[in-house]
Amino acid sequence: MRSVSEMIEQHLKQIMQQSPDGVIEIQRNDLADQFNCVPSQINYVISTRFTLEKGYIVESKRGGGGYVRIQKVVLHSHGTVLDFIFQNVGNHIDQTTSEGLLYQLEEGGFVTAREAALMKAAVAREVLALKLPLRDEIRARMLKAMMVCLLSK
Known part of the structure; x- marks a missing residue:
């Protein structure tokens, strides 16, 4: 028997597949x-x-009339990948999110396994031996710079 969490996930994914633009808005309480x-x-x-590393962008508004908007990220070209990175990485990114992003880029064929491994090693917390939030800021800058270099072909 599936858990309630699995049923909720499947329900949301089914609704998303039916959405023409790959975006859904839900009310937490109704669901x-x-x-x-x-x-x-x-x-x-x-x-x-439904995390960034799994290919989703989640936007939430709490309070009366609040909603959760979930969008599946579809990356078709190097340009859309760069747009996505610059819009969603922002000024900081933690190690887990950066690893998820690199995984998505590798799975999508935008970077090779070797390139992803090199970038993952370069932005690891052991290499960026700095205190937070500086470490996450440097990681974001490095990832953006590497992506521009690799994807601006």
Whole structure:
């Protein structure tokens, strides 16, 4: 038997597949009622299964009339990859997110396994032996610079 989290994930993915633009907006409370669970379970599913490293952008607005917008990232060309990186990496990125991003780029064929391994090694916390938040800021700058170099062909 599948867990409630798995059912919620599958439900959201099915709705997303039916969406012409790959974007859905949900109400946490409505979805919690539908699955007979607490809203925090919805938050858990979204925060663990719809992450940037798994190819999703999540935007959330809390309060009355609040929503969660989930967008599947589709990268078609080097230009869209660069746009995506500059829009979503921002001024800082943690190691886990950077590794997920590199995994997505490798899976999409935008970088080779060797290139991904080199970038992963270069931005590792052991190499960037700096205190936070400086370490995450340097990591973001390095990733952006490497992506521009590799993808501006």
